Amino acid sequence: MKTTRTxxxxxxxxxxxxxxxxxxxxxxxxxxxxxxxxxxLKNAEDADIVLENDETDPFVVELNTNLNKDQLSVTExxxxxxxxxxxxxxxxxxxxxxxxxxxxxxxxxxxTVSATGVDGVSPIEFNVTLKHAVYTVSIVSDDILYDETYxxxxxxxxxxxxxxxxxxxxxxxxxxxxxxxxxxxxxxFVTPSNGPSGTEVTISLSPNTEGMMRNATISxxxxxxxxxxxxxxxxxxxxxxGASEITISNEDGPIETGYQINAGAAYSxxxxxxxxxxxxxTAFVKPGSxxxxxxxxxxxxxxxxxxxxxxxxQFTITIxxxxxxxxxxxxxxxxxxxxxxxxxxxxxxxxxx
Numbered sequence: 001m002k003t004t005r006t007x008x009x010x011x012x013x014x015x016x017x018x019x020x021x022x023x024x025x026x027x028x029x030x031x032x033x034x035x036x037x038x039x040x041l042k043n044a045e046d047a048d049i050v051l052e053n054d055e056t057d058p059f060v061v062e063l064n065t066n067l068n069k070d071q072l073s074v075t076e077x078x079x080x081x082x083x084x085x086x087x088x089x090x091x092x093x094x095x096x097x098x099x100x101x102x103x104x105x106x107x108x109x110x111x112t113v114s115a116t117g118v119d120g121v122s123p124i125e126f127n128v129t130l131k132h133a134v135y136t137v138s139i140v141s142d143d144i145l146y147d148e149t150y151x152x153x154x155x156x157x158x159x160x161x162x163x164x165x166x167x168x169x170x171x172x173x174x175x176x177x178x179x180x181x182x183x184x185x186x187x188x189f190v191t192p193s194n195g196p197s198g199t200e201v202t203i204s205l206s207p208n209t210e211g212m213m214r215n216a217t218i219s220x221x222x223x224x225x226x227x228x229x230x231x232x233x234x235x236x237x238x239x240x241x242g243a244s245e246i247t248i249s250n251e252d253g254p255i256e257t258g259y260q261i262n263a264g265a266a267y268s269x270x271x272x273x274x275x276x277x278x279x280x281x282t283a284f285v286k287p288g289s290x291x292x293x294x295x296x297x298x299x300x301x302x303x304x305x306x307x308x309x310x311x312x313x314q315f316t317i318t319i320x321x322x323x324x325x326x327x328x329x330x331x332x333x334x335x336x337x338x339x340x341x342x343x344x345x346x347x348x349x350x351x352x353x
Contacts (some may be wrong), residue, residue: 037121039065039072039113047126053100053133061093061126063113071118077110083128085111093126100130107132135222137175137229141166144203144232149304152231158337159208159239159279166232170197172222175229177201181216182311188216188234194224208236213279215312235312237279242336246276246343248315257343263350265322274307274315279337282306284330287347293330303348305332319350326352 041047042062049061065072072087082098093113100107107130115121139153143164147154155164168175176194181187187206192199208214214236221229247254250272261270282305284296296303302322308314322328332346 035066037065037067037115037118039063039067039115039121039124041124041126048129049126050129051097051131053131055130056097056099058094058096060088061095063092065091067091067115067118067121071116072113073116074111074113077112077125080107080109082107082130083109095128097128097130100132105132106130133171135170135172135228137168137170137172137220137222139166139168139201139220139230139232147233149301150233152233154233154235156279156337157205157208157234157236159237161207162205164203164205164234166201166203168195168197168199168201168220170222172197174222175199176221176224176226178219178221178225179216180219181214183210183214183216185210187214187236188218190218203232203234205234205236208239210238212275212277213237213307213312215307235307237337238277242341243276243278243280243343244336244341246274246280246334248275248334248344249273257345259344259346261317261346261348263319263348265351265353267321268319270317270319272315272317273313275313276343280307280343281335281337283333283335285333287329287331289331290333290342296330302328302350303330303332305346317346317348319348322350322352324352328352 040063042064046061063072069087069089069091072091074085074087074093076085082100084096084098086094088094093111095111098107109128110125111128112123112125114123141153141164144153144155144166146152174194174196177190179188179190185206187208189204189206191202191204195201203218216234216236218232218234219227219229220232221227248259249255255272284293284301284303284305285291286293295301302320304318305316308316317332327349329347329349332348333342334344335342
């Protein structure tokens with residue numbers, strides 16, 4: 001009885017081996033069953049794989065197939081080689097992502113898995129996207145301070161030649177700089193104009209002999225001719241010193257000092273044209289006096305004023321929403337930068353809600 005069972009088990013094993021062999025061979029016309037081969041992604045979500053830039057570990061795209069390793073192949077549709085693929089011993093796709101460090105665009109690849117030497121099996125495809133690095137740029141400087149109001153770094157020079165220092169920090173391969181100025185002559189220079197993270201930069205200002213304040217905007221970005229990064233605004237007084245004369249105009253023409261502004265409770269933005277022969281300062285003072293209003297501490301201010309960073313011929317007064325329910329007022333005075341001389345005064349009142 002034991003011997004008979006052993007013989008039966010051996011026969012069963014031989015038949016099983018024959019069945020396995022059949023699933024890997026096509027029908028050869030000898031009356032055997034034709035093998036139906038399958039080839040598909042085990043997980044449908046693997047059709048579109050999106051990786052973050054720091055996801056560089058190898059991973060497996062599982063296949064649902066009865067083909068063996070030698071009957072499978074995987075290729076990139078357009079010959080892209082930023083990641084490596086192969087068929088592993090488990091008849092799945094092994095994928096090793098690359099790194100995206102040289103471009104600000106996403107990397108994409110489409111892979112085709114095909115049956116080799118077997119007819120009637122449709123190939124399948126899956127896509128892999130590697131997100132670009134999230135680049136940032138910042139600067140460190142003892143000479144140039146950050147302006148919370150305009151959310152940029154700013155510096156005002158006295159009109160003399162001078163050099164400002166800063167260090168550019170970025171996770172991009174290279175940072176770039178550009179200078180925009182509305183002056184007729186070049187006067188603001190960045191050296192070097194590009195480089196790797198940690199580069200020490202000098203901003204050189206030529207003497208201002210133009211007779212009025214001038215402005216330049218410097219951009220530090222992670223892409224050449226790009227926009228995302230850090231903006232540094234440089235304003236330079238005339239070399240002769242502060243202004244001694246000033247003319248302020250609205251759309252109707254020049255206005256006189258003591259100009260009254262009666263604003264509603266809602267946000268408002270008022271634009272004026274300004275002409276002067278030197279540098280100016282602005283200050284919010286108690287109505288009718290030259291005593292600075294202590295409520296303007298840079299955190300709870302409800303009015304902001306100054307020359308436009310992008311066009312120094314424009315002077316803007318921005319009044320925020322009044323949610324206090326009470327009327328409020330303040331005087332805005334414009335003075336010379338090199339002496340305590342009042343050149344112009346705005347008298348501003350804002351209604352409560």
